[in-house]
Amino acid sequence: MIDRRLYLPDTSWCQDGERRTRAGVPGHVEFSTKPTLAGQMITSALDAGIDASWVTGDEAYGQDPGLRALLESRRVGYVLAVACSTRVRINQGRVAVRADTIAEHLLPSAWHRQSxxxxxxxxxxxxWAWIEISADRHRHLLIRRNPNSDELAFYLCWSPRRVPLSELVRVAGTRWCIEESFQAAKGQVGLDHYQVRHWTAWHRHITLAMLARAFLAVLTADATPTRTAQPNRHPRSTDPIDLTTPEIRHLLGALLNPPSTSPPRLLHWSTWRRRHQATARRSHYRRRLADPATG
Known part of the structure; x- marks a missing residue:
């Protein structure tokens, strides 16, 4: 997390002058939709020199044409979720068809199973299936199907250069990182544990929580060993999983407060826990890899 914006509902906040004054909302702040706020943060990041090749998000952002136009103007690719009722143009733009209608008429050979x-x-x-919706092959409708429930999800995709299906799938999959980051920030550094009533206080709390989350993320990255690629090597049964953000926070909390046990014993317990977590993960992987249809 590198930026934040506070969403203010139009009627209950932006048009209530007395409430704005009590909360210290600056006079220049006007109502902005969530996609508009996202566009502001993306623009700020790009202008600050942050290197980003892709943007991904859920339907609230994918349905906004303004955000998509902004990304295309900045030459940043996107894989954005959209509703099944979204109409896309096929046959060189001559026909506009609902996304779910296109999915119904796809041949079995159009689907590719990928992780x-x-x-x-x-x-x-x-x-996964993808359909070109522009002559330059830079714009696609991406469709995801759950192999167990047949549930469908749809994405509008654009890239400044031609990319394979696997790249769009990879970007679509990174959306889980967003949810995981929010969960970690709420659970580990109290991102949502505030009772503030003022504009400045909210920004202070969120900024400090983001800083604490970044601190833990850096410690986690530094604690992760650099491994040489060995595709045929399987972890030993005694190998613990890598240190995670929750584990590092647990160790810091135990060490910074007067510990009831010695640091060596604390680290021993951490290794024991992570070995058992590794055993559970290997069991899940063996079962999942034995039958990819259950993935």
Missing amino acids: VGAGAKGPRYYD
């Missing part, structure tokens, strides 16, 4: 990355219980497999 969007490793989850807590193994690789997350879905069936």
Whole structure:
């Protein structure tokens, strides 16, 4: 997390002058939709030199044409979720068809099973199809199908250069990172544990929580060993999982407060816990890899 914006509802906040004054909301702040706020943060990050090749988000952002136009103007690719009722143009733009109607008429050969990355219980497999919706092959409708429930999800995609299906699938899968980041920030550093009533107080709390989360993220990255790629090597049964953000926060809390046990014993317990977590993860992976359809 590198930026934040406070969403103020139009009627209950932005048009209530007395309430704005009591909360210290600056006079220049006007109502902005969430996609508009996202566009502001993306623009600020790009202008600050942050290197980003892709943007991904849920339907609230994918349905906004203004955000999509902004990303295209900045030459940043996107994979944004949209509703099943979204109409896209096919046959060189001559026909506008609902996304779910297109999915109904796809041949079995159009679907490709790919993993969007490793989850807590193994690789997350879905069936994917993509349809070109522009002559330059830079714009696609991406469709994801759950192999167990046949539930469908739809994405509008654009990239400044041609990319393979696997790249769009990879970007779509990174949306889980967003949810995981929010969960970690709420659970580990109290992102949502505030009772503030003032504009400045909210920004102070959120900024400090983001800083604490960044601190833990850096410690986690530094504690992760650099491994040489060995595709045929399997972790030993005694190998613990890498230190996670919750584990590092637990260790810091125990060390910074007067510990009831010695640091060596504390680290021993941490290793024991992570070895058992590794055992559970290997079991999940073996079961998931034995039958990718359950991914």
